[in-house]
Amino acid sequence: MFFNDQLIINAKEFIESSIPSGIGKRKPLIMIAYHGDGDGCCAAFFLKRYLEGLGVDQPILFYWIGTPDFDFVKAEKYILAQRPYLTIFLDMPVYNRPQMIEKLCFQGKVFIYDHHYPGICDLPCGESNLLYINPVMDQGGVSIPTTLFAWQLNEHRETIFKKEILFMGLYTETWLHQISIFEEFSPNYKERLKELAKLIHGSFLIQDMNTTHYALDFLLGRNNGILNDQLQNHKEYTTLQNIHDLIQNEKNWLTVELMREIRRLASPKYILKKIESKMRICGLLASDLRWKYPHLVIGIWQRWKDTYYCELRRGKDCGINLVDLINGVKTEVVLRSGGGHPAAAAFTADRENFFMALEKLKHYITKNPFSA
Known part of the structure; x- marks a missing residue:
């Protein structure tokens, strides 16, 4: 098929x-x-x-x-x-x-x-x-x-x-x-x-x-149509709903703060922003923002449990391969890990190397022929 x-x-x-x-x-x-x-x-x-x-x-x-x-x-x-x-x-x-x-x-x-x-x-x-x-x-x-x-x-x-x-x-x-x-x-x-x-x-x-x-x-736990019964009667569904509500509240608040900062940017070639949260939520925020900026690479990063994470997404009209960006960074900076898909990728590094990696990332985005 x-x-x-x-x-x-x-x-x-x-x-x-x-x-x-x-x-x-x-x-x-x-x-x-x-x-x-x-x-x-x-x-x-x-x-x-x-x-x-x-x-x-x-x-x-x-x-x-x-x-x-x-x-x-x-x-x-x-x-x-x-x-x-x-x-x-x-x-x-x-x-x-x-x-x-x-x-x-x-x-x-x-x-x-x-x-x-x-x-x-x-x-x-x-x-x-x-x-x-x-x-x-x-x-x-x-x-x-x-x-x-x-x-x-x-x-x-x-x-x-x-x-x-x-x-x-x-x-x-x-x-x-x-x-x-x-x-x-x-x-x-x-x-x-x-x-x-x-x-x-x-x-x-x-x-x-x-x-x-x-x-x-x-x-x-389901054996027939997923929506055929009262979902609220299932413990696992209630747990998923509670988790979702918690995440959405955190995401909505952070999105408001991010959008306030992004509006100050004049004709950005990319968006690369820091957040602070007790949840590792940078990927979810990057995924949401890519729909608002279809021509750009979106990068959201945070420190979580003493490790630095950066999640990358590209808008639907952006032709940049995010895996290629990370592979380029890897040639110059030691990362703990990094990879993903052309449209969604991520990397992590120790503190010193992480900030070096961010600078290299900016360079590779702006030099990319598909950059906005």
């Missing part, structure tokens, strides 16, 4: 051959590590349903990660300690963590689907215990959302319920215009799904959850 058929076949053959091969050695355990945003949560839902469709009765554990490039130290320790026989990474840029992948391959098998731009891929891709699929490399440079990939693994995926989950995952990745299978959903129904998708997508900013995300618990 969107993927080369052989990629889907390869993924199914690898996963399905991995499951029974652990029997007899020890009780096999399957680990699904996923990005905690809307795309990652919906993809984890489809992966779980796919495994259930295979009749898998092995334990399946989940581990969600708030921002993949930044939160992997704790994740690596947890995942390795579980000794999974099959580890599945969804929407995880693990291409720059070859030692972790080698350790997991020694314990069992590893499947990775990631649609981030990988730059230099350090994974041991010749390893028989590893299958790494990235449409950016494998399918003409198109960054196809993880939700769509996981949905296509499923049999009977055309049910209304599964299409609702797909709709929400694609909405959070601004990919709905790329697919036309939702004609049966009325405009009002689509708007209701979008509102629910916003709750799912934004909730990972509050990182007090267990290894399974509230949003995934909510999705897995």
Whole structure:
């Protein structure tokens, strides 16, 4: 449909051959590590349903990660300690963590689907215990959302319920215009799904959850139409709503302050602004502002838990590749991490290097031929 058929076949053959091969050695355990945003949560839902469709009765554990490039130290320790026989990474840029992948391959098998731009891929891709699929490399440079990939693994995926989950995952990745299978959903129904998708997508900013995300618990607890019952009666939905309200209040206040500062700028070539918040909310603000400034690169940065983060977004009419900007900065400044997609990327660094990186970033934006 969107993927080369052989990629889907390869993924199914690898996963399905991995499951029974652990029997007899020890009780096999399957680990699904996923990005905690809307795309990652919906993809984890489809992966779980796919495994259930295979009749898998092995334990399946989940581990969600708030921002993949930044939160992997704790994740690596947890995942390795579980000794999974099959580890599945969804929407995880693990291409720059070859030692972790080698350790997991020694314990069992590893499947990775990631649609981030990988730059230099350090994974041991010749390893028989590893299958790494990235449409950016494998399918003409198109960054196809993880939700769509996981949905296509499923049999009977055309049910209304599964299409609702797909709709929400694609909405959070601004990919709905790329697919036309939702004609049966009325405009009002689509708007209701979008509102629910916003709750799912934004909730990972509050990182007090267990290894399974509230949003995934909510999705897995549904067996039919996502909007068919009284959502307020579900504990997970109420939690998501409370988190969303908390985030929105903080975001609205910060947006007012940012807009006041931005209006003072005369013909800006980019927007690069600092915020202060107890939430790591810079990405959400950058995502919102890109719609107000369609020709510009938007950068919002903050200090959070003694680390400096910068989230970049580009407006819909801006042609600058944000991954290229960060890769350019990396050649001159040591970053803790950095990467993403052409339209949404991020980096983090220690204090001294972070401010050097900001100056280099400004230089690369203004020198870019696609700059406003």
